[in-house]
Amino acid sequence: MAKVELYREINMQVKALCDGEPSLIANLANISAILFDRLVDINWAGFYLMQDNVQGNEQELVLGPFQGKAACVRIPVGRGVCGTAVADKTSQLIEDVHAFDGHIACDAASNSEVVVPIIINDVVVAVLDIDSPSIGRFDQDDLNGVETMVSFIETIWPKK
Template sequence: MQVNALCEGEPNLIANLANISAILFDRLANINWAGFYLMQDPIHGSVQELVLGPFQGKAACIRIPVGRGVCGTAVATKTSQLIEDVHAFDGHIACDAASNSEIVVPIIINDEVVAVLDIDSPSIGRFDQDDLNGIETIVSFIETIWPKK
């Protein structure tokens, strides 16, 4: 409800994503990062990549290739990722060594991933199916306010 209220009538995507990051970081217990990575067309070579967007937490990796790490896997598979222990995830990218579990949900517009919502925790097993359902509900809302091409 708070996400909806803050975004209502505001057309600026970056402002909305920044506020959503702040709400998640403030309201979710035991997390150390919450934010967005946005898809960008290739500029470094020939692969699409995610680029850091609005977030709350410590400085983060700026670019993540599609298919690499938890975020890149979410893009490549177009599926949410609920990772109990990131150290057991093959190809995990450690932007913050304090992160131990992660949840990533792709934002899909016209069958294309345009961004991901990424949340990290310092605790192994922090996230469960209820968390995933809640984050997917927020992403469904974001998809309704995403600018149409």
């Protein structure tokens, strides 16, 4: 199946599963499970959520619902691929994470990564992160499919 069609199906499944469910954590958990189940050649799929750091003086990414091996719990804004996505408010499509300056290796088996920030009212509230053990696993079709999913997630994100 072509990636475009696969992501169309995944996004339909995500929308159907989240329809009418108000629990953000339940929805993010199911989305990470769907991604981990449906995408081939990945070793991690999940979310990091923006929260106050331990000192309470700034925000950082904190591990949220995911599928895969245990992961880094806290990531400072601007550090690693996820922290860069937050700082720049842009998606990151990384062919080889070892060539990414400042990469944080939560799982030494990860070699490529796609990260898309979830933005509400111009503020990054979380990121969707997917890792693969293969260099060059992700391409523009993956990025487009994940960005479409994040656009949907932004519509179901609780409003403050």
